[in-house]
Amino acid sequence: MRSGKRTIVPAREARAVRVTAGQRVSVVDLEGGQVGDVFAFVSTSASEHLSAAHTRAATNRLFPEVGQQFVTDRRRPILTLVSDTSPGWHDMLIPACDQARYAALGVKGGHASCADNLDRALAAMGLSAAFTPQPVNVFMRIPVQDDGRLPWLPAAGRPGDAITFRAETDCVVVVSACPQDLVEINGGEPTSLAIDVLP
Amino acid sequence: MRSGKRTIVPAREARAVRVTAGQRVSVVDLEGGQVGDVFAFVSTSASEHLSAAHTRAATNRLFPEVGQQFVTDRRRPILTLVSDTSPGWHDMLIPACDQARYAALGVKGGHASCADNLDRALAAMGLSAAFTPQPVNVFMRIPVQDDGRLPWLPAAGRPGDAITFRAETDCVVVVSACPQDLVEINGGEPTSLAIDVLP
Numbered sequence: 001m002r003s004g005k006r007t008i009v010p011a012r013e014a015r016a017v018r019v020t021a022g023q024r025v026s027v028v029d030l031e032g033g034q035v036g037d038v039f040a041f042v043s044t045s046a047s048e049h050l051s052a053a054h055t056r057a058a059t060n061r062l063f064p065e066v067g068q069q070f071v072t073d074r075r076r077p078i079l080t081l082v083s084d085t086s087p088g089w090h091d092m093l094i095p096a097c098d099q100a101r102y103a104a105l106g107v108k109g110g111h112a113s114c115a116d117n118l119d120r121a122l123a124a125m126g127l128s129a130a131f132t133p134q135p136v137n138v139f140m141r142i143p144v145q146d147d148g149r150l151p152w153l154p155a156a157g158r159p160g161d162a163i164t165f166r167a168e169t170d171c172v173v174v175v176s177a178c179p180q181d182l183v184e185i186n187g188g189e190p191t192s193l194a195i196d197v198l199p
Numbered sequence: 200m201r202s203g204k205r206t207i208v209p210a211r212e213a214r215a216v217r218v219t220a221g222q223r224v225s226v227v228d229l230e231g232g233q234v235g236d237v238f239a240f241v242s243t244s245a246s247e248h249l250s251a252a253h254t255r256a257a258t259n260r261l262f263p264e265v266g267q268q269f270v271t272d273r274r275r276p277i278l279t280l281v282s283d284t285s286p287g288w289h290d291m292l293i294p295a296c297d298q299a300r301y302a303a304l305g306v307k308g309g310h311a312s313c314a315d316n317l318d319r320a321l322a323a324m325g326l327s328a329a330f331t332p333q334p335v336n337v338f339m340r341i342p343v344q345d346d347g348r349l350p351w352l353p354a355a356g357r358p359g360d361a362i363t364f365r366a367e368t369d370c371v372v373v374v375s376a377c378p379q380d381l382v383e384i385n386g387g388e389p390t391s392l393a394i395d396v397l398p
Contacts (some may be wrong), residue, residue: 025208047259047330051294052215053251053292053333055293056292056293057294057300057351060348060349060351061347061348061349062292062343062349063347073330075297075300075303077318089234093252093255094251094252094255095250095253095255095272098274101256101274104274106324125239130329130330131246131330132272134252144261144343145340148260148343149260149261150255150260150261151259
């Protein structure tokens with residue numbers, strides 16, 4: 001990695017990092033083919049968070065592109081997408097997986113989920129979210145069809161691919177290495193990610 | 200209208216109605232060309248609400264089609280789309296307009312908004328929402344382009360067009376006649392809607 005601080009996000013888990021305005025934060029697909037659910041909260045207000053819906057209204061786009069800003073539920077800039085070495089698939093349509101999702105897929109007795117991972121990663125910092133915001137799902141490949149259908153395809157990230165954001169305000173960024181192993185988005189076998197905080 | 204109870208939603212305002220499981224509720228575009236922001240909350244839990252994001256994951260579609268269910272943030276069915284006499288444009292990508300949106304559009308001193316309308320309509324029932332869920336924007340025309348761009352076009356509903364839902368659980372449905380008059384979604388001149396609750 002470039003100089004900076006690396007945090008490993010083990011497969012099926014999440015980690016939170018504090019990022020100062022102006023710093024960059026990268027999410028790295030260490031082994032390839034892994035989706036990361038990315039959440040961001042304004043440090044001074046645990047309730048103000050990156051909002052996929054408000055970002056769509058700000059950018060007039062379905063999916064992120066380099067140079068664009070992500071905004072909060074108060075429509076204030078929180079992150080800017082500054083570079084992307086992956087094939088460019090990142091989803092802003094699908095909510096975090098949760099117990100209800102896995103129960104509907106037939107799982108009995110619980111399953112790791114990005115929603116629970118978020119809560120755990122925030123708790124490790126003494127924080128909590130009132131609800132689970134819709135994440136930006138980096139490396140997740142949902143190619144919208146002409147008729148509006150949404151296929152869920154295996155992530156196309158290659159080992160070492162990275163998407164990098166600049167913080168527009170002091171914030172807490174949470175990355176969950178999505179534990180989904182019942183649909184094909186992670187190729188059936190979740191793997192780990194890394195978070196690099198760069199000066 | 201068919202037999203049932205009609206509630207007029209004056210231009211730039213919202214109204215809430217209680218709907219029992221099995222009842223149908225229609226949103227009617229009285230004069231044509233008007234967007235309605237539709238919110239729904241489970242009666243027994245003010246916090247459980249229709250979620251556009253969870254509905255996309257349940258239907259694997261960007262936009263509603265007749266026969267589909269809308270689900271809550273707990274992934275439980277709340278409404279089913281049973282009929283639609285409009286040209287079929289309904290948005291599930293764009294958040295409710297709010298003071299921050301109008302400030303960004305250059306408005307000074309406040310402007311009616313769907314977010315404030317929601318709060319007011321719920322308060323009239325003694326309810327409050329912890330935050331503004333992303334609504335289903337009936338009659339709103341956001342035709343996604345091949346490159347993912349989202350143009351905001353004038354609503355294409357004709358006078359009397361109606362979209363009808365069946366309640367899958369007892370719920371509170373809120374409809375805001377969107378006051379947006381600075382972008383073209385309402386043709387520049389917001390008008391009124393009606394809510395018909397049908398047995």
